[in-house]
Amino acid sequence: MQYADPPPATTKSERSLTGGLLTLSAAQFLIALDFSVIFVALPSMGAELNLSGSAVQWVVSAYSVFFAGFLIAGGRIGDRLGARNMFIGALVLFGVSSLLGGLAGDASLLLIARGAQGVAAAALQPAILALVNTTFPAGRERTRALAVWGAVGASGLAAGVVIGGLLTTVSWRWTFFVNLPFAVVCALAAPRLLPGRREGGTRVPLNIVNAVLCTATVLVFALSLTLAADSGWTAPATLISLAVGAALLALFVVRERTSRQPLVAPVLRRTRSLVAGCGSSALYMASVAGVEFYLVTLLLQDGRGYEPLAAGIAFLPLAACITLGNVLAGRLLNILDVRRTLTLAFAIGAAGLLLLGLSTSSHDYLTALLPGLVVSGLGHGMIYTSMFVGGTRDVADHNQGVAGAMMTTTQYAGGALGVAVVVLVLGADIGDGAFRAAFLLAAGLAVAGAALAWTGFAASGKASTSAPDEEAAQDAPAHLAEDGTGRDHAERSLAGESPATGSVGR
Known part of the structure; x- marks a missing residue:
């Protein structure tokens, strides 16, 4: 790994980089797992704790609301304190809140634990992305790293439903306890495998x-x-x-x-690729990610009468295809560019949702549901990797945390809006026709994602920074601008190099 300026005291070996990437991927898997593992456990949880229908809904919403609410602040705090420090602190909070959730004896403690998990995830997500983007240089190395990270992380959404079905057969409490090994192992591995802030590093103002x-x-x-x-x-x-x-x-x-x-540097608001990435992440969650998971889970358990374990197993092909889609995107991004790869990915996702919508009148899993799950799963995985590669490619190291937080905030906001609209489409009397309309709506949103990817990203796979050097220099931290090094810092950030003073996560 090459550094633009004097390297740290110890040069990271290839083995250390691999271990660090695996640690970051496992932490991303934890976030995705915690979001989806809870779904199939909700009926058992509500029955044991005597939760009302609205209280059961808030078990999911408490996580999502606090996750979305604290992301931007979490990203900027991580940029200031150092991504690795934020990573470790967030994992500790994640572990403690998961333990409390598993031991909860009433609705109040359960909802507090889920809210704390959301705050922990909001601190952890931007720290992970900042560490990936500042550890691996832009280009093939970063694309490969994001493909691995994306494959492990995105598959966590589908794997969570499978694991949730298995654990719920024992007790719904294990859907909380399952987080503990991930949190402990990742927190212990971080000081040894992940890069910290170099001495004299940039202190991002908050x-x-x-x-x-x-x-x-x-x-x-x-x-x-x-x-x-x-x-x-x-x-x-x-x-x-x-x-x-x-x-x-x-x-x-x-x-x-x-x-x-x-809080959000002006240069970020002017970076076209980041804006396009945020829009893509919103449409991704409103179509082939959040809305599809919600619809398929509802279709399997309420529409088809699947038990939790059977519903989890039915998601296995989707989980496998998401992983395959991430790997495929990593290769296509080096052959094509972000614009073509992401457009293709959304088109594949739309095709899968269309297949699911057209097959709702049939109750046979192999001929009706499976083809749509396979196709949409491939598109899901391809989108996940491509949108983060494209959305953060032109962002300087000292802004990576908040840029990742912006993309994730729009992602989950898009999912929440998508689910709210889908609930209206489904109506009170949910039948095959209502499911068909909801899947077709999701397919339309995926088509909109393809259109945004084609128009929002530059035709070339190379960085396309919309802000000139002078604007980047204005957005550099005040102490850099005052001593005359702000422009130099900005120029090298735009060139994809590391600033002389160091950056978060390096």
Whole structure:
């Protein structure tokens, strides 16, 4: 591995890099697993703890709302404290909250544990992406690393449903306890295998007021979408939360435009590839990821009467194809470019959702569900890797944490909005026709993703930074600009090199 400036005291061996990538991939698997493992356990959980229907829904929503709400602040705090430090701290919180969730004897403690898991995931996700992007240089090495990370992480969504079905046959509590080995092993491995901040590294400023406003804005909007799915768009609670969210958003935008140290650096808002990546991640979760998982789980258990274990096994082909899709994307990105690969990936995902929609009248798994799961799974895996490669390719090291957080925030916001709309499409009396309409809607969103990928990314696979050197220099930390090195730092960041002062995760 080459460094633009004097290397750290010890040069990382290929074995160490591989171990670090496996550690980061395992942590990403943990995040995805924790999100999906809970679904098939919800009926058993509700029965044992006497949870109402709305309380059961909040077991999922408490995680999603706090995850989305704290991502941007978590990314910027990680950029300031160091990605590895944030990685370890988040894993500790993840382990403690998972233990509490598994031991919960009532709804209150269970929901608190799920909310804490969401906060931990919000700190962990951007730290993982920052460490991947700052450890491996842009190009083939980073693409290969993101393909491995994506293959392991994305498969966690499908594997979570399978593992959840298996664990629920013993006790739903094991869907929490299963997180502990991942959290402990990754936290212990991090100091030895992951790079830390170099001495004299960049201290990324944190605007506390803007961080609070950002978190509150996303929290309230995520709550609004959850309430819309649960109570309807015209319910008073939904309308009030939407109004409060709009007011907080307006205040946040004003603060960001007038602050000397905004939470989201202006150069990030002007980076076309990052904006396209955020849009792609939202449409990904609103189609072949979050919405598809929700629909297929509902179709299998409520529409077809599958038991939790059987539903988990039915997801196995999807999990395998997601992994295959990630590997395939890693190779295609080196042959084609992000624009063509991501467009193709969304088109494949749309085809799979279309197959699922057209087959809802048949109750045979092999001829009706399996083809759609296979095709959509390939598209799912290809999208996951491609959108992160394209979305973060033009972002400097010191902004990788918040850039990754931006993509993940839009990803889960897109999923929450997609589910809220799908609930309206399904209606109260869910039949084969309602499922068909919902799958076709998801397919349409995937087509929109393909259109965005084609128009949003540059035709060339090379970096396409929309901000000129002068703008990047203005966005450099104040102490760098003052001593005359800010421009040099920005120029080398735009060139894909490491800044002289070091960067998060290096």
